[in-house]
Amino acid sequence: MLGFFSSKTTHPLADAREAKRIFSEITSNEPLSAVEDAGAWLESLAADESFKLGQRLELLFRLDEAAVAQVRRLGREYPALVSMSRSQESRHWKAGHGYWQQLATAYLDCMSRYSAAGKEGEVIRSQLPLLYGRLMIALAAQFKWDQFRYGPVEREYWKTLGSVYLAAVDVKAAQKPLQFYTGGEETTIEAEYLKVLVFHAASMDNLQPLGIEIAERFIAYFLPFFSLIRELRPENVYWVDVAKPLPPTRLAKVPEITPTLRFFNGTRAVAAVTKTIEQIRGEGRVPPGINLGAQYKVDTVIPVLEHLAMCWAPKPPMRSDARRRINSPLRVVNGLAGVHNRLSGRSNGTDGVESWVIDDVSLGGLGAQATISNPDWIRIGGLIALQPDGGENWLIGIVRRYVRTGQKQASVGIQTLSKTPRAVVADAGGLQTDALLLDVPEVGEYARMALPANALEDKVALLFSLDDKNARLHPRETLVTGPDFVIANFFVQSFS
Numbered sequence: 034m035l036g037f038f039s040s041k042t043t044h045p046l047a048d049a050r051e052a053k054r055i056f057s058e059i060t061s062n063e064p065l066s067a068v069e070d071a072g073a074w075l076e077s078l079a080a081d082e083s084f085k086l087g088q089r090l091e092l093l094f095r096l097d098e099a100a101v102a103q104v105r106r107l108g109r110e111y112p113a114l115v116s117m118s119r120s121q122e123s124r125h126w127k128a129g130h131g132y133w134q135q136l137a138t139a140y141l142d143c144m145s146r147y148s149a150a151g152k153e154g155e156v157i158r159s160q161l162p163l164l165y166g167r168l169m170i171a172l173a174a175q176f177k178w179d180q181f182r183y184g185p186v187e188r189e190y191w192k193t194l195g196s197v198y199l200a201a202v203d204v205k206a207a208q209k210p211l212q213f214y215t216g217g218e219e220t221t222i223e224a225e226y227l228k229v230l231v232f233h234a235a236s237m238d239n240l241q242p243l244g245i246e247i248a249e250r251f252i253a254y255f256l257p258f259f260s261l262i263r264e265l266r267p268e269n270v271y272w273v274d275v276a277k278p279l280p281p282t283r284l285a286k287v288p289e290i291t292p293t294l295r296f297f298n299g300t301r302a303v304a305a306v307t308k309t310i311e312q313i314r315g316e317g318r319v320p321p322g323i324n325l326g327a328q329y330k331v332d333t334v335i336p337v338l339e340h341l342a343m344c345w346a347p348k349p350p351m352r353s354d355a356r357r358r359i360n361s362p363l364r365v366v367n368g369l370a371g372v373h374n375r376l377s378g379r380s381n382g383t384d385g386v387e388s389w390v391i392d393d394v395s396l397g398g399l400g401a402q403a404t405i406s407n408p409d410w411i412r413i414g415g416l417i418a419l420q421p422d423g424g425e426n427w428l429i430g431i432v433r434r435y436v437r438t439g440q441k442q443a444s445v446g447i448q449t450l451s452k453t454p455r456a457v458v459a460d461a462g463g464l465q466t467d468a469l470l471l472d473v474p475e476v477g478e479y480a481r482m483a484l485p486a487n488a489l490e491d492k493v494a495l496l497f498s499l500d501d502k503n504a505r506l507h508p509r510e511t512l513v514t515g516p517d518f519v520i521a522n523f524f525v526q527s528f529s
Contacts, residue, residue, distance in 0.1 A: 090157050230273055272288050430449045455469070468495065494508075503529065
């Protein structure tokens with residue numbers, strides 16, 4: 034009872050020996066458990082009001098330092114889980130995103146307490162650069178994990194991010210080189226802020242999670258080719274008002290001039306990216322000076338670099354086909370197996386069918402507003418079947434862009450692959466394989482086919498019956514590889 038009225042905290046982290054043990058366990062445990070534990074300690078620390086500001090901030094710094102390597106490792110592991118176990122993917126995402134969100138909230142709380150403390154806050158004044166730097170890094174990491182699931186990102190996020198940068202400017206710490214974590218490279222708060230702006234400008238809604246992970250590493254490497262400036266210059270490509278709840282935007286017209294307006298461009302970065310692509314192709318590897326956190330194949334890395342160069346170019350990428358606005362219902366079926374079942378007549382009615390709304394159409398594809406189902410299966414690179422309202426045939430497409438616009442709503446960009454798909458059951462060296470024929474077969478020509486990723490083998494022909502004719506097709510080059518399918522060109526040897 035006496036302890037209840039005592040002003041002294043009984044929180045485990047208040048005991049130096051116990052805190053040391055807890056931080057040591059976080060450092061040594063396997064990443065997922067370590068990050069979940071760190072998140073739990075952040076939550077308990079936030080709920081305890083008995084800590085003074087200086088003590089609270091010191092414990093946050095130590096907890097952050099203990100967990101940072103683990104949560105970054107979790108981020109490197111996450112992309113491989115997206116196409117595997119949904120439950121594991123969800124647990125990893127909640128742990129990673131939740132940790133950075135809680136850490137950012139805790140640092141923002143310290144920032145707010147400092148502003149309200151007056152002279153009593155002077156105890157942490159010398160630590161403000163580290164506080165603002167760690168907070169900027171936490172907000173950046175939260176944004177990255179948001180992009181792993183393609184948002185949504187609230188507009189207030191950009192105002193919060195900007196307020197941290199302005200606070201650093203106010204104490205003349207924004208451009209001061211600092212080592213924010215033990216063993217880490219020196220950087221500045223302004224550089225970390227610019228990194229988030231450049232990350233957003235790289236249109237992550239067109240990349241798969243692995244591409245997002247690689248892109249973030251490349252952005253850190255190419256960041257010296259960017260600079261954040263106040264002046265409106267002809268070469269500027271993007272602008273951001275640091276004090277407003279707005280993301281960085283391409284400079285289509287001059288925005289309202291304010292003291293908090295900033296500009297940046299990627300012209301020099303595009304030239305550096307182009308040179309790096311040539312070097313990688315020439316050497317057949319990523320140069321040793323570029324740290325991507327892991328070894329990746331050249332064919333995995335180069336498309337990411339090409340995407341970055343396109344996004345940072347002075348002129349925005351032009352659409353290959355004109356788009357026409359439209360508002361019309363759309364039926365959607367997900368995945369190779371689901372599409373094959375629908376086209377072959379194995380599934381009927383509304384089973385496995387979702388209802389979206391078409392936004393616009395072009396010769397090469399369409400944009401749609403999607404209702405996010407539970408579980409959310411939409412992924413960049415996913416194979417889907419589409420049936421516009423009033424149509425009888427199904428189209429085959431691939432998801433190329435995905436942005437969550439709300440908790441249950443998303444904007445989806447789809448590339449159309451075939452308007453005349455047919456479901457067939459092919460004999461592949463004695464194995465029965467469900468496949469989709471995307472082109473009308475003509476002897477002596479090539480036809481594309483989609484089949485399970487593990488069913489395509491070199492020199493193994495596919496034999497199937499279609500419209501009372503027997504077809505024999507030989508595999509050639511692979512065109513597209515997805516999470517559950519592969520699309521390849523086949524030479525049509527016979528069809529009669």
